[in-house]
Amino acid sequence: MPGDPPAWSPAPAQAQAQAQAQAQAQAAALLEEAADLLVLHRDFAAAVEKCEAGCDSLAAGAGPGPGPESSAEVKCSLCVVGIQALAEMNRWREVLSWVLQYYHVPEHLPPKVLELCILLYSKVGEPQVMLEVGSSWLRDQTNKTLSEYGSLLELYLLQVLLPLGRFEGAEELVCGCDVLDSEQQLAFLGTIGESRCQWSQQEERRSAAEEQHDAATESVLGALSQKLLTMLKLLRRALRSMSSHFYLLPYKKMLFATFLLYLVVVRLDPASPTSLPFVYKLVQLFRQAWAAVLSPIHKPAIRE
Known part of the structure; x- marks a missing residue:
């Protein structure tokens, strides 16, 4: 009514204190739930969620100045439980950033x-x-x-x-x-x-161990290199011996024998009856040519 006095409203400081008290009570309840989830139920993800909700509740009820000592203790306890829950989930890499989002600076x-x-x-x-x-x-x-x-x-x-x-x-x-x-x-x-x-x-000790390891590696590589070099020398000698052997063979007879073999295997059809006499003659000629190529006259001389 127009003549009635205005309704009583609490002072801003008192209202802020009431809001902080409610936020602290809510955060304390969430802290108790988070501790139960961590210790009794081993539900680490739910424990972290409760801790985050409690910290958010304290932040929403905080005034422009520093909060009471009890609120700081509740917030610290919430972060302690959250750190333990994150560590249990092997999410330790997130711990520092997770904590700093509520305290802002180290x-x-x-x-x-x-x-x-x-x-x-x-x-x-x-x-x-x-x-x-x-x-x-x-x-x-x-x-x-x-x-x-x-x-x-x-x-x-x-x-x-x-x-x-x-x-x-x-x-x-x-x-x-x-x-x-x-x-x-x-x-x-x-x-x-x-x-x-x-x-x-x-x-x-680490330097000495590294030096020993390097020396062992070098000795192994040296032994392998020596073996590889010996094998290459043997291979070179074998190739040189083979090249000298083939160098002493007459090139014309070798080409002739190769041509006859090509006619027998590639150009003629051994299944055809008309080709049998000719094939027989070519085989005889091939054998004679091959015997002439490998005759003792053309074999390389044995060095004493």
């Missing part, structure tokens, strides 16, 4: 999420994936105030930098970290030095 990753990512990619033998992500997270000033910073720094050194042989980068990171005291820096530098020595020894 510096905002929660310590637990960063730890799981480092361990996962180290386990599958791809630590270089976390090289830039870990470096960006550790160099962020806000992250240096976290209690987990020291353990993550050690994990990053042992699982990413040192396996990749990035010793100079590791020393630079440790020496430039003002969070560590002198004793911690000396301990980390000692670990880096030991890893460098082991790396050098492995490189020397």
